[in-house]
Amino acid sequence: MNRFSFNQITAKHWDLEDLVAGLTEAGVDKVALWREPVQEYGLERSAALVRDAGLSVTTLCRSGFFQLDGWFDDNRRAIDEAAALGTNVLVLVSGGLPEGSKDIAGARAHVAEAIARLVPHASAAGVTLAIEPLHPMYAADRCVINTWDQALAIAEQHPVGQVGVTVDTYHLWWDDTVLPKIEAAGPRIAVYQLADWITPLPAGVLTGRALPGAGCVDMRAFHAAVEKAGYTGPIEVEVMNEDLWRRPGREILADTIAGYQSI
Amino acid sequence: MNRFSFNQITAKHWDLEDLVAGLTEAGVDKVALWREPVQEYGLERSAALVRDAGLSVTTLCRSGFFQLDGWFDDNRRAIDEAAALGTNVLVLVSGGLPEGSKDIAGARAHVAEAIARLVPHASAAGVTLAIEPLHPMYAADRCVINTWDQALAIAEQHPVGQVGVTVDTYHLWWDDTVLPKIEAAGPRIAVYQLADWITPLPAGVLTGRALPGAGCVDMRAFHAAVEKAGYTGPIEVEVMNEDLWRRPGREILADTIAGYQSI
Numbered sequence: 001m002n003r004f005s006f007n008q009i010t011a012k013h014w015d016l017e018d019l020v021a022g023l024t025e026a027g028v029d030k031v032a033l034w035r036e037p038v039q040e041y042g043l044e045r046s047a048a049l050v051r052d053a054g055l056s057v058t059t060l061c062r063s064g065f066f067q068l069d070g071w072f073d074d075n076r077r078a079i080d081e082a083a084a085l086g087t088n089v090l091v092l093v094s095g096g097l098p099e100g101s102k103d104i105a106g107a108r109a110h111v112a113e114a115i116a117r118l119v120p121h122a123s124a125a126g127v128t129l130a131i132e133p134l135h136p137m138y139a140a141d142r143c144v145i146n147t148w149d150q151a152l153a154i155a156e157q158h159p160v161g162q163v164g165v166t167v168d169t170y171h172l173w174w175d176d177t178v179l180p181k182i183e184a185a186g187p188r189i190a191v192y193q194l195a196d197w198i199t200p201l202p203a204g205v206l207t208g209r210a211l212p213g214a215g216c217v218d219m220r221a222f223h224a225a226v227e228k229a230g231y232t233g234p235i236e237v238e239v240m241n242e243d244l245w246r247r248p249g250r251e252i253l254a255d256t257i258a259g260y261q262s263i
Numbered sequence: 264m265n266r267f268s269f270n271q272i273t274a275k276h277w278d279l280e281d282l283v284a285g286l287t288e289a290g291v292d293k294v295a296l297w298r299e300p301v302q303e304y305g306l307e308r309s310a311a312l313v314r315d316a317g318l319s320v321t322t323l324c325r326s327g328f329f330q331l332d333g334w335f336d337d338n339r340r341a342i343d344e345a346a347a348l349g350t351n352v353l354v355l356v357s358g359g360l361p362e363g364s365k366d367i368a369g370a371r372a373h374v375a376e377a378i379a380r381l382v383p384h385a386s387a388a389g390v391t392l393a394i395e396p397l398h399p400m401y402a403a404d405r406c407v408i409n410t411w412d413q414a415l416a417i418a419e420q421h422p423v424g425q426v427g428v429t430v431d432t433y434h435l436w437w438d439d440t441v442l443p444k445i446e447a448a449g450p451r452i453a454v455y456q457l458a459d460w461i462t463p464l465p466a467g468v469l470t471g472r473a474l475p476g477a478g479c480v481d482m483r484a485f486h487a488a489v490e491k492a493g494y495t496g497p498i499e500v501e502v503m504n505e506d507l508w509r510r511p512g513r514e515i516l517a518d519t520i521a522g523y524q525s526i
Contacts, residue, residue, distance in 0.1 A: 174399040175399070199404040201400065218365040
């Protein structure tokens with residue numbers, strides 16, 4: 001449990017103050033926060049709330065979306081938000097194809113250029129940019145970076161610690177080549193996130209994920225791979241699921257901990 | 264148009280006799296058939312119907328599903344059906360994980376073994392087994408073979424002509440490494456199928472495909488790759504879409520031809 005971090009999106013509708021109280025009550029000392037609820041509560045207020053509760057913020061989720069107008073300024077703000085919250089990891093979801101485009105190679109090249117432009121600011125703020133490869137089913141509308149290889153190739157254009165890769169079991173489990181690549185990636189692993197795969201997928205395919213152990217992902221194989229890589233950082237459980245979200249926050253947290261411990 | 268083949272599933276609810284009449288009327292001389300409607304109409308009757316209309320059958324879709332009990336006998340029957348229909352290509356959808364399993368590597372190994380067991384019968388019948396890599400979003404429940412590399416590696420355990428790979432734009436478009444691999448695969452390409460990618464995906468993610476040109480896939484890049492590979496065979500349009508299926512068969516065919524010609 002000393003590596004467990006509760007990702008805020010897993011209890012999407014849990015009020016931030018209640019979330020912090022619930023984590024403290026459950027003896028959890030790590031949390032991953034999302035930009036929107038933090039902005040809603042207020043950045044400085046959120047930072048004080050988690051700091052005063054003795055929580056450490058493992059990541060800020062999520063920035064990126066480099067296909068949108070204004071991406072540069074928005075990502076710089078996200079870096080500042082991460083620093084203000086006391087986390088050194090900002091998760092990047094790179095965004096989909098520009099409207100009407102069929103040029104996915106061009107969109108991918110743009111992601112690499114965009115990240116390169118953000119590195120100086122992130123580095124100065126002490127924030128690692130954690131590129132998250134998203135499952136290929138999101139290639140068109142959410143993230144054109146869909147494999148471990150693509151994310152690592154971009155990260156490796158920069159020093160370790162400035163740009164890394166997010167290991168999320170939900171996005172990578174299907175890839176028969178990924179485990180040895182994770183093992184070999186060593187300090188490029190910026191954060192490790194758990195969610196399980198269940199079917200059928202819901203419309204829009206965003207909110208059909210499951211708590212660890214409830215699906216078909218071999219989580220122990222991922223645990224072994226990140227361990228061999230030398231990763232000793234937090235293990236976040238990050239699950240988006242409409243049925244889960246309808247439940248009270250404390251129940252979600254209890255089941256999340258149970259799922260985490262079942263692996 | 265001399266390479267165009269209409270895949271029967273694109274007009275799922277079009278009666279087989281009407282389909283054959285509609286194709287003839289439209290000057291289309293190639294069709295890909297599905298096992299279920301052929302079995303419903305009768306195998307010999309279906310074979311006679313298409314033969315008498317002067318249609319050539321480009322593929323029989325689909326067999327595989329190697330995780331199910333009875334896969335061996337069912338796949339042998341599918342090979343016989345393909346031969347009876349006069350096609351030399353049987354498309355294989357390899358099936359998902361066995362119920363409750365987290366062992367995707369084991370399921371993949373089983374697919375390779377199953378295909379090896381089927382090759383003698385297929386070869387004797389003059390039927391090429393066309394392994395279809397399905398999009399990674401189907402890895403759990405439909406097909407554990409999700410990349411070009413996986414399909415090709417299995418095919419290459421057998422002589423060219425006995426086992427090949429199905430190029431389907433819908434399943435492969437997201438893969439940044441696939442085009443040069445297709446170019447290099449030469450005679451391993453057993454058939455080339457077109458469907459386009461649109462979002463949002465519907466629940467179940469099976470029936471959200473679009474006619475060529477309506478989505479974000481760069482079809483011309485795929486055309487160039489199969490051409491460089493030396494593939495001169497049929498180009499099937501195979502689209503599963505609930506909205507399309509609700510329309511009259513003749514309209515679907517007309518729009519399919521228009522989409523095909525728009526590339």
